[in-house]
Amino acid sequence: MAYHFDFAAVWEYREQLATGALHTLGLITVGAGLGVSLGTFGAISRAWKIKPFDKLFTAYVELIRNTPFLVQLFFIFFGLPALGIKLGEWQAAIIAMVVNLGAYSTEIIRAGIQAIPRGQIEAASSLAMTRPQIFRHIVLRPALQKVWPALTSQIVIVMLGSSVCSQISAEELTYAANFIQSRNFRAFETYITVALMYLLLAFGVRWLLNQFGNRFVSGRAKP
């Protein structure tokens, strides 16, 4: 049986696809910003054993890393309203992404902080650097520099994982794909197009994060 591919039927919906891709990018931008911030806080708490946050973050990391993102999302979107916390689909999607990435980046950044030799901090304090200065220049920056590639990969993984947010009707790229294939009945063409769009997004986000890392984290590419 010969099947005729019809990508024109997908091209018709290019606006929906573009909007979906922008929404996916928006989700990961906010999710990565807040998630990495949460992870930085968690990493410091765990690396320096700040009570009671170190124990709390250990439990949080184990809980999140050993359950699927989809279940976390459903729990937040469908489960929390039982406690009186009603969330829209975008809020739920963002919170789930932040919570998920927060746990992974806690572990990643912690590894970076723990790799910093004690002597560096002692040397800095003997130069009369203040604690915030030491933290910023001697601890956080070199730590982020070390783990930036791992952090980049994790952010890309979370972006690809955000495709399941379509299940709570957050209108991101996969939601657009589902909508389009229900209209044009060209499921295969639609999904292959969207899969390639995700591939491009993944390359793009990785490239941007590399640039960002070179410029702001390691400070190498300064003009």
Add this chain to the structure above:
Amino acid sequence: MMMEFTLWDIVRNLITGLEWTLGLSLTAFLLGGIVGLLVLAGRIGKFPWLRKTMRGYIELFQGTPLLMQLFLVFFGISLMGVDVPAWLAAAIGLTLFTSAYLAEIWRGCVEAIPKGQWEASSSLAMTWVEQMRYVILPQALRIAIAPTVGFSVQVVKGTSVASIIGFAELTKTGGMLANATFKPFLVFGLVAIGYFILCYPLSHFAARLERKYHGSAH
């Protein structure tokens, strides 16, 4: 018709879902391991075109969402006029997904073997297959165990996405129960516990292996 669900009814149904999750995970992990070995052989083998193809294969699966991969398998096979049940599409999709990740993990392990090992074994007139079989793989296997066990956690969690194409594993069962009982907080909490019970021992084991091999290798 309304039906009353006791807590035991919910747990009983979730356990059935958990069994399907476990079955799908094992299938994907074992078959993915076999396919992954083939991909690895191509990826580090002697033929440049095959190396490039396998690199593309790995990048394709690591650069697209698992959900898209499952949709494509599901609808792609239907195009050929064959009706695929959800479990089969899920098993095929997750096998391909697993194979790409495992091949990439193992490639790192093979490349971690010092170049001198290759040179020494080829100076003993070993063929590529012999070098692999007697020199490289036995050493690579040692460092591959911990990350492989670690990745199995990702496979178990990945099976939850199969719920979206309609496979009644743990997450799907949870969704149906939440709708039937109007107790989403309880049901999804239990679903999360179910995954935790499967994944936590694996994570823990992987971390222990990591310490053990990392400690003795250097």
